[in-house]
Amino acid sequence: MTEEHTPEVELDDDLFEHFRFEIPKGQEFLRIDKYLMHMLPNSTRNKIQNAATNGNIYVNDVPVKSNYKVKPFDVVRILLSHPPFENRVDPENIPINIVYEDDTLLLVNKEPGMVVHPGHGNYTGTLVNALAYHFENLPLNSSERPGLVHRIDKDTSGLLVIAKTEAAMTHLAKQFEAKTSEREYIALVWGNVKEDEGTIEGNIARHVKDRMQMAVFADDEIGKPAVTHYKVLERFGYVTLISCQLETGRTHQIRVHLKHIGHTLFNDERYGGHLILKGTTFTKYKQFIDNCFKTLPRQALHAKTLGVVHPTTGELMRFDTDLPQDMQDVIEKWRNYSKSHNNDEDED
Structure with missing residues (x-):
């Protein structure tokens, strides 16, 4: 990372x-x-x-x-994490959902399925390709990626801040590094999260056996420290809707931290959330889960809120987005299912 x-x-x-x-x-x-x-x-x-x-x-x-x-x-x-050769970014006329823009920065609400920057198997069609088309002379970060201050996963939707000047790049990056930016994610996870709120801590590094995954390590000398605060928003028995506040922002942090405490993200294929981890053996229940997976064909994670200090004015700016329709739809399915089945037993 x-x-x-x-x-x-x-x-x-x-x-x-x-x-x-x-x-x-x-x-x-x-x-x-x-x-x-x-x-x-x-x-x-x-x-x-x-x-x-x-x-x-x-x-x-x-x-x-x-x-x-x-x-x-x-x-x-x-x-x-980057190829050993210099990436060439070809400008592409791809629409961008811009939430806010001024001369210094812009906020983008990234759609699920869009890769943020070119990488292995994804050299076109990325947010960076789109940025290169719509904006000239964006500052490069240390990996020579125009405008990027931070990133989110391909199948995670939500807010990203983009720097339009060198000064903004430096100022915003320092905020993320100093942990002063505000980042709230909404996640649907397997299982009934027992505590109404809590904190997950644990160093994160590449998984020893599966390098496509990250893992939590007890050894402080492995990986980087990571802290995730969570709060339960709604319980549906076999799954729980939660809010996550990031104190740090490591690779796959929310995904791996939640799996570490036994609550894998709903339909997160890389970490096993595309399997039925909680629930019954009834055929109708399996059909219900399959319908949920079709409704939300990705991990149930959205970067909902982003707060930063404006690099020029010093103003605290806080941006908020609605949940994308696929998450709204699957949450409503669970809400109706839990009501009709009285599915509120204590699940781990």
């Missing part, structure tokens, strides 16, 4: 191999950060240690810490 102007962002990217080394026969045991300093061009020990902390250094397909000691025949790989 590479360091950018604001490293605390959600991604939906695969990882790309930038370097691969096979440790030669006869190599003495040596810390991997020291070894890579001699192997990687323009590298520093600090950068290498940060890469290890972020889960980007793999030995024999397992992420390792910077103090790992390499040995003969180890296969060392550096995996990053």
